[in-house]
Structures are given as C-alpha cells and as structure tokens.
Amino acid sequence: MARSLLLIARQAPWSGLAAREALDIVLAGGAFDLPMAMLFLDDGVFQLAAAQQPAAVQQKDLTANLQALQLFGVEELYAAGRSLRERGLAEDALGLPVRLLDDAELTALLDRFDEVITL
Amino acid sequence: MATMKFTLALFSAPTSPASRRALRFAEAALAGGHEIVRIFFYQEGVHGASANLVTPQDEPDLARQWQDFITAHGLDGVVCIAAALRRGVLDGQEARRYARPAANVASGWALSGLGQLHEAVQQSDRLVCFGGP
Numbered sequence: 001m002a003r004s005l006l007l008i009a010r011q012a013p014w015s016g017l018a019a020r021e022a023l024d025i026v027l028a029g030g031a032f033d034l035p036m037a038m039l040f041l042d043d044g045v046f047q048l049a050a051a052q053q054p055a056a057v058q059q060k061d062l063t064a065n066l067q068a069l070q071l072f073g074v075e076e077l078y079a080a081g082r083s084l085r086e087r088g089l090a091e092d093a094l095g096l097p098v099r100l101l102d103d104a105e106l107t108a109l110l111d112r113f114d115e116v117i118t119l
Numbered sequence: 120m121a122t123m124k125f126t127l128a129l130f131s132a133p134t135s136p137a138s139r140r141a142l143r144f145a146e147a148a149l150a151g152g153h154e155i156v157r158i159f160f161y162q163e164g165v166h167g168a169s170a171n172l173v174t175p176q177d178e179p180d181l182a183r184q185w186q187d188f189i190t191a192h193g194l195d196g197v198v199c200i201a202a203a204l205r206r207g208v209l210d211g212q213e214a215r216r217y218a219r220p221a222a223n224v225a226s227g228w229a230l231s232g233l234g235q236l237h238e239a240v241q242q243s244d245r246l247v248c249f250g251g252p
Contacts, residue, residue, distance in 0.1 A: 003241055011252050018252035021162055021202060028233035034241070115246040119130065119162070 004035040006113035009044035013054065013062045019047055022119035023065055030072025037076035038069065039109060040098065045083045050095030066096050080106060124154045126239040129164035131250025133181035138167060141249035142184055149192060157195040157239035164250065165203040168196070170225035182225075190227045195239075200230040 007026050011018040029036045040048055047062060054061050069077065081100040084091065091100060101109060110116060125148055131137040141158075148155055160167055167185045174180035189196040203224075204213060210224040224230065240246050 003243075005237075005240065005246075015252065017202075017205065018162065024201070025161075025233055025236065029237045032234065032237055034237055115240055117128065117246070117248055119251050 002034050003114040004037075004112075005029060005115045005117065006037050006039060006110065008039045008041050008116060008118040009047060010042045010118060012043040012046040013052065014046075014057055014059060015043070018119060019044070020060075020062060020065070022117075023047075023062065023069075025117060025119075026074055027065065027068060027072050030069065030074045033073060036074050037078065037109075037113070038074060039101075039106070040077075040079040040083070041106075042080070042083050043087075045079050045087060045089055048079060048094040048096050048098060049089060050093060052095075063095055069096075078109060122151075122153050123148075123244045124156050124242065126156050126236070126243040126246045127158045128236060128246060128248045129158065129160050129167065129250060130162040130248065130252070132163040133167040133172065133185065135163070135250055137250030138164070138181045138185070139179070142181065142188060144247065144249070145188065145194075155192075155194055156243045157197055157235065158189065159236045159239060160196070160198045161202050161233075161236070162250075162252070163206070165198050165206055165208045168198045168203065168225060168228040168230075169208050169223045171223040186225045186227055195229075196227060197229050197231050197235045197239075198224070199233055199236075201232070203230055 009022045013019045026038050077098040078101050079098040129141045167182050172182040209222050210230050211222040214222040
C-alpha cells in the first residue's frame with residue numbers, strides 16, 4: 001500500500017517562495033496518485049484567504065495553484081480553526097473549501113499519516 | 120536490531136544548523152547499518168550542491184562535507200531542479216539551456232524533479248526532514 005503524506009503549510013503566501021514550494025510538493029505527489037492531504041496551520045491559513053491582491057507586492061497569485069489541488073486528486077484539505085481565530089480570518093472569508101479542525105482533531109490527523117512534511 | 124530505510128529531505132542552506140544535523144544523522148544512520156534510499160535537497164537546501172561556496176578555513180564547509188559524504192558512500196543525492204534554478208544552482212546542461220555563463224553543481228549531484236522525493240518516500244520506512252522556512 002502506498003505510504004500517505006500530510007503536508008503542513010505554515011507560511012503566509014507573501015513569505016517568499018516557501019508557500020509555493022510547499023504546495024508544489026503536494027501537486028507533484030498528486031500526479032503520482034499518492035494518498036496525500038494538506039493542513040494549513042499558523043500563518044499558512046493566510047494562503048486560503050479569498051480576494052488576495054498579490055500583484056500589489058509583485059507576486060504571482062498562489063490561489064490558482066491551490067485550486068488545482070482538487071484537479072490533482074488532493075481532496076483532503078484542512079485548516080486549524082485556532083490559527084484562523086488567532087488571525088481574525090472568518091471561515092466565509094476563505095477561497096478554498098477546507099475542513100476546520102480543533103486541536104484534538106489536529107492530533108488525530110497527524111496520527112493518521114505515515115509521513116509529515118512541515119514547511 | 121532491525122535496519123531501516125530512510126529518505127532524508129533537507130530544506131535549509133549548508134550554513135544552517137539543520138544541514139549539520141542532517142549530515143550527522145545520515146552518518147549515524149549508515150554507521151548503525153541502516154540504508155539511505157535518497158537524500159533530497161529542496162528550498163534553500165539546494166545550495167548544498169553548489170561547488171562555489173567558499174568557506175573560511177577555520178569554519179566547517181558543510182557543502183564540501185555533504186559532497187564528500189555522498190561520494191564516499193555512493194549515495195543518491197538529488198537536488199530539486201526547479202528550486203535549484205530559482206537559486207542559481209545549475210549543472211552544465213541547465214547553464215547551456217538558459218544561456219547562463221557558468222555551471223556550479225558539484226559532481227555527484229543529480230538535478231531532478233519533486234517526483235524523486237515521492238518515489239524515495241514510497242521505497243522507505245521513514246522520511247526524516249531537516250530545516251525549513
């Protein structure tokens with residue numbers, strides 16, 4: 001059976017290459033049809049915000065790449081509810097359908113995967 | 120003791136403590152009779168493949184140590200090509216392709232895609248990651 005991978009994205013979309021390169025790992029794995037999920041944690045939840053204006057800081061829009069996750073078969077997308085609350089992000093301000101997890105559910109999620117990459 | 124197959128992923132530059140920790144882990148893994156399926160260099164980790172790092176003589180040269188380690192043990196050291204290009208880490212083929220004046224990837228390294236990370240993970244008992252943003 002294929003080994004499963006959880007990628008935890010902790011960087012804001014304006015943090016440089018980190019957010020994009022983390023996402024690229026998942027998109028590459030999706031092409032191999034591997035069991036993968038993505039968790040947006042800490043500043044990583046800013047990647048989910050709708051109505052971003054990356055051009056204002058001469059950045060490409062990451063949200064198009066995030067939308068591609070489901071096309072690549074990566075359907076398990078999660079965000080830490082606590083991280084959203086700490087940053088004043090409401091669930092209806094998110095541009096991607098994710099499941100919000102409380103702290104206990106985060107622990108269960110981590111236990112469920114063979115491998116975890118945090119970036 | 121049962122031996123394990125490891126894949127290592129390194130996300131930080133050779134000047135980082137994470138790079139030193141990863142190398143020491145890799146040395147200990149081999150010394151303990153374990154197998155290293157692949158060492159994958161991503162994000163700032165790609166600088167470890169540069170042959171152009173010049174380190175003062177009284178400071179440890181992690182890029183050189185990585186290269187010596189990989190060569191000595193015949194390991195599979197793979198550098199993510201997309202991450203490497205963005206950071207000016209090029210082999211001869213890429214330097215020609217993008218008309219850049221020089222190649223700086225040390226011998227013993229392969230530039231390849233992220234699929235190499237996933238493939239190695241599937242062949243390993245454990246992925247161990249070092250460093251990151």
